[in-house]
Amino acid sequence: MAQLLSPPLKDDLDIVIPTIRNLDFLEMWRPFFQPYHLIIVQDGDPTKKIRVPEGFDYELYNRNDVNRVLGPKANCISFKDSACRCFGFLVSKKKYIFTIDDDCFVAKDPSGKEINALAQHIENLLAPSTPFFFNTLYDPFREGADFVRGYPFSLREGVPTAISHGLWLNIPDYDAPTQLVKPRERNTRYVDAVMAIPKGTLFPMCGMNLAFDRELIGPAMYFGLMGDGQPIGRYDDMWAGWCAKVICDHLKLGVKTGLPYIWHSKASNPFVNLKKEYKGIYWQEDIIPFFQNVVLPKECTTVQKCYIELSKQVKEKLGPLDPYFQKLGDAMLTWIEAWEDINSPAKTAPSQANGAKKDESSTKQK
Amino acid sequence: MRTPPSLLSLTIEKAVLNLSHFSDLSPLPDHILLDLFLRTIKAGKLNEKVLKLFMATGKDEVLILIQTLNIKHILTPVLPTKDIKDSDIDIVIGALQPDLTSFLNEWRPVFSRFHLIIVKDPDLKEQLNIPEGFDHHVYTKPDIEKAVGASSTILFSGYSCRYFGYLVSKKKYIISIDDDCLPARDNEGNLVDPVAQHITNLTTPATPFFFNTLYDPFRDGADFVRGYPFSLRSGVTCALSCGLWLNLADYDAPTQALKPQQRNSQYVDLVMTVPARALLPVSGINIAFEREMVGPALFPALRLAREGKLRWETIEDIWSGMCAKVICDHLGLGVKTGLPYVWRSDKGDPIESLKKEWQGVKLMEEVVPFFQSVRLPRTATTTEDCVAEMAKSVRERLGSVDPVFNHAADAMLQWVKLWKSVGSVSSTPGDEGVGSSDEDYSGGESEAPECSRTPPVDRELKDKLFRKYGGYISTLKHEFSKKKKKGTLPKEARQILFDWWSVHNKWPYPTV
Numbered sequence: 001m002a003q004l005l006s007p008p009l010k011d012d013l014d015i016v017i018p019t020i021r022n023l024d025f026l027e028m029w030r031p032f033f034q035p036y037h038l039i040i041v042q043d044g045d046p047t048k049k050i051r052v053p054e055g056f057d058y059e060l061y062n063r064n065d066v067n068r069v070l071g072p073k074a075n076c077i078s079f080k081d082s083a084c085r086c087f088g089f090l091v092s093k094k095k096y097i098f099t100i101d102d103d104c105f106v107a108k109d110p111s112g113k114e115i116n117a118l119a120q121h122i123e124n125l126l127a128p129s130t131p132f133f134f135n136t137l138y139d140p141f142r143e144g145a146d147f148v149r150g151y152p153f154s155l156r157e158g159v160p161t162a163i164s165h166g167l168w169l170n171i172p173d174y175d176a177p178t179q180l181v182k183p184r185e186r187n188t189r190y191v192d193a194v195m196a197i198p199k200g201t202l203f204p205m206c207g208m209n210l211a212f213d214r215e216l217i218g219p220a221m222y223f224g225l226m227g228d229g230q231p232i233g234r235y236d237d238m239w240a241g242w243c244a245k246v247i248c249d250h251l252k253l254g255v256k257t258g259l260p261y262i263w264h265s266k267a268s269n270p271f272v273n274l275k276k277e278y279k280g281i282y283w284q285e286d287i288i289p290f291f292q293n294v295v296l297p298k299e300c301t302t303v304q305k306c307y308i309e310l311s312k313q314v315k316e317k318l319g320p321l322d323p324y325f326q327k328l329g330d331a332m333l334t335w336i337e338a339w340e341d342i343n344s345p346a347k348t349a350p351s352q353a354n355g356a357k358k359d360e361s362s363t364k365q366k
Numbered sequence: 367m368r369t370p371p372s373l374l375s376l377t378i379e380k381a382v383l384n385l386s387h388f389s390d391l392s393p394l395p396d397h398i399l400l401d402l403f404l405r406t407i408k409a410g411k412l413n414e415k416v417l418k419l420f421m422a423t424g425k426d427e428v429l430i431l432i433q434t435l436n437i438k439h440i441l442t443p444v445l446p447t448k449d450i451k452d453s454d455i456d457i458v459i460g461a462l463q464p465d466l467t468s469f470l471n472e473w474r475p476v477f478s479r480f481h482l483i484i485v486k487d488p489d490l491k492e493q494l495n496i497p498e499g500f501d502h503h504v505y506t507k508p509d510i511e512k513a514v515g516a517s518s519t520i521l522f523s524g525y526s527c528r529y530f531g532y533l534v535s536k537k538k539y540i541i542s543i544d545d546d547c548l549p550a551r552d553n554e555g556n557l558v559d560p561v562a563q564h565i566t567n568l569t570t571p572a573t574p575f576f577f578n579t580l581y582d583p584f585r586d587g588a589d590f591v592r593g594y595p596f597s598l599r600s601g602v603t604c605a606l607s608c609g610l611w612l613n614l615a616d617y618d619a620p621t622q623a624l625k626p627q628q629r630n631s632q633y634v635d636l637v638m639t640v641p642a643r644a645l646l647p648v649s650g651i652n653i654a655f656e657r658e659m660v661g662p663a664l665f666p667a668l669r670l671a672r673e674g675k676l677r678w679e680t681i682e683d684i685w686s687g688m689c690a691k692v693i694c695d696h697l698g699l700g701v702k703t704g705l706p707y708v709w710r711s712d713k714g715d716p717i718e719s720l721k722k723e724w725q726g727v728k729l730m731e732e733v734v735p736f737f738q739s740v741r742l743p744r745t746a747t748t749t750e751d752c753v754a755e756m757a758k759s760v761r762e763r764l765g766s767v768d769p770v771f772n773h774a775a776d777a778m779l780q781w782v783k784l785w786k787s788v789g790s791v792s793s794t795p796g797d798e799g800v801g802s803s804d805e806d807y808s809g810g811e812s813e814a815p816e817c818s819r820t821p822p823v824d825r826e827l828k829d830k831l832f833r834k835y836g837g838y839i840s841t842l843k844h845e846f847s848k849k850k851k852k853g854t855l856p857k858e859a860r861q862i863l864f865d866w867w868s869v870h871n872k873w874p875y876p877t878v
Contacts, residue, residue, distance in 0.1 A: 150647025150684035204593025
């Protein structure tokens with residue numbers, strides 16, 4: 001593809017980065033990210049100063065900002081867990097979000113060329129998805145591919161893509177038990193494919209390299225209650241992924257997975273991970289059947305309505321599993337209320353947005 | 367005192383240890399080369415790279431020794447499946463063209479190990495031309511008529527002729543490739559062995575109940591990702607493996623006509639399980655399956671009114687593939703898609719095909735809602751029962767839409783009957799029908815499984831080598847068959863070491 005003169009969707013996309021350390025990794029991404037606006041969500045100690053490399057247009061929120069913006073609703077945003085990133089989704093004013101972890105770097109494709117992950121995500125989001133019938137040549141909208149013989153013509157238009165889920169070379173996203181058994185395994189296989197996850201199929205959504213259409217699915221991208229004071233960790237993105245997929249299936253939206261790859265450099269401590277995950281590993285055995293059997297009523301025609309209904313069912317069906325799910329169900333409602341507050345028409349008018357930003361964010365730079 | 371080893375012997379021993387550093391063995395004199403080869407085998411150091419090194423010398427003695435010892439050249443480093451023998455596999459080829467010489471010669475490195483079932487399209491008038499060197503059986507129209515009756519022979523016309531091969535096979539696994547496909551090359555330029563890849567797909571579990579974002583977790587270098595439920599990680603049996611095509615992809619006529627230059631050049635290094643309840647177009651061009659589990663569900667049932675001899679003028683495989691997928695989902699069996707690739711030759715004019723009716727394309731629109739909603743009763747626990755139930759549903763729900771569906775339902779039931787009668791008959795290899803057909807005898811068609819004949823000149827050399835090395839080879843064989851006790855060297859080696867010790871125990875260091 002020829003070099004684009006103007007970065008695609010420059011004014012329609014925010015890059016959300018949760019961080020607790022520093023943002024040096026942005027140097028490597030500079031050629032790809034610099035034209036875009038960043039929303040940095042600083043987790044952990046709010047007094048620590050996070051250094052952002054020069055030249056980036058960003059707003060930064062620490063825990064104090066989160067509390068200030070949301071007031072009593074701030075309890076739905078996790079503390080001491082990258083789940084706090086969804087606060088960035090909440091306050092963004094753009095149509096699209098790309099979120100990436102601070103230990104993810106630019107990967108190279110087999111020809112040695114650096115991969116512009118952001119551009120690929122945008123391509124994925126702008127092209128339709130085909131979740132109702134599996135195409136054996138994967139994404140038919142990619143250059144050089146098409147629908148195969150037998151693919152029904154009535155399904156070839158596809159549906160809008162709500163989520164683009166990217167993958168990782170080097171350190172793969174394994175759970176703690178797998179990490180312990182295979183500490184040296186590295187993902188070296190570059191699979192040149194993008195595909196729509198079929199309707200009715202659940203998947204493990206990883207938040208490390210993810211993009212979505214905020215207008216289509218934003219309210220469902222709540223990363224749950226994790227981290228400090230919670231019995232579970234490292235299931236934030238999983239939870240958001242299951243909720244979002246069920247809602248996408250109901251609203252006939254597409255979820256894609258595959259390209260782009262990023263280079264994941266840091267392997268987290270498997271023992272620390274095991275402590276965070278172990279409850280999740282057990283609970284999952286009940287959570288998955290729950291999501292597989294969820295039926296959303298026809299009246300749920302918006303994401304918010306679907307999400308509220310989902311939160312009710314979570315409390316009803318998973319509550320018996322552990323009181324945590326009652327809390328989680330409530331937090332899901334709080335999130336939707338917060339979403340409505342922040343994203344209601346009054347707040348999204350341009351003049352007020354700038355003013356609001358100055359008040360809300362503790363640091364803003366350009 | 368024992369005579370010390372000769373300089374030559376020591377040199378050869380050293381060479382065996384350093385084989386990986388050699389790039390060319392051709393300067394070696396023949397007798398030294400042979401000795402080196404045998405000692406390499408004895409030392410257990412004959413890997414593919416070393417084998418290539420010896421073969422590259424081009425020396426007849428070495429090549430004949432390789433043949434005699436039945437050393438097989440592995441094409442691609444696909445993990446060998448431990449319990450699958452070559453004799454568990456049948457390769458079924460539907461012959462829609464008479465001359466299979468170049469097709470089979472291209473596939474020789476892959477196919478020659480296996481038994482081939484070649485079914486000639488009953489509508490094909492010319493004789494089949496099959497090159498030498500393959501263990502195969504040929505079935506032609508008279509054989510089909512004899513097995514299934516003249517009225518059922520129509521089922522097996524055109525691309526559907528391969529189903530007859532599925533019917534008469536007695537093997538555990540079937541691999542079926544269209545006769546206009548050739549071996550493909552992967553991104554590194556290596557020849558792809560689709561048989562090995564299909565078998566790997568079929569003998570590793572499938573994971574249809576939850577999507578793994580790193581695709582097949584049983585592939586080397588991959589695994590289940592974080593968030594994948596542990597209770598689902600053992601997977602289910604994979605019963606059907608659907609491969610892909612480089613060059614001419616399996617597009618329908620409208621698509622190919624719209625993009626006449628489009629060729630598939632993307633080799634995507636991916637194998638994945640198609641999720642449960644997801645429907646897909648199963649192309650018959652390059653597939654493999656477990657015969658007992660899926661065979662009854664792959665049938666020639668949906669025959670178009672103007673079905674032709676080009677893939678985009680048929681829909682039979684798409685129809686049976688959708689039935690097979692629904693049945694696999696019902697029975698808890700897995701379906702994989704992705705690797706292996708074959709290279710599909712350019713053939714046919716899509717615009718000419720477009721001038722015929724678009725019946726296939728229209729019919730697909732009717733069937734999708736049916737397949738998405740069809741449910742099989744719990745009582746259907748075998749594939750045959752599932753097909754019968756499916757046929758019932760087809761007649762009830764699609765019979766009124768188009769008469770072709772009633773015919774399809776009839777054909778499905780007929781297939782189940784045939785499967786139970788012909789398909790499950792155990793017979794000795796001789797009775798399969800070869801020889802009863804007197805239509806086709808070409809130069810290459812052999813009746814016996816033994817196909818290779820060594821030319822006379824090599825036979826003399828072979829005898830000479832046998833006389834010289836025969837004893838040594840049988841000693842090697844005997845040694846390999848012995849179970850080795852861990853930690854104990856062979857008696858000869860121990861004796862050499864003891865002798866050396868008894869001479870050098872006062873000063874066991876190399877003297878300057």
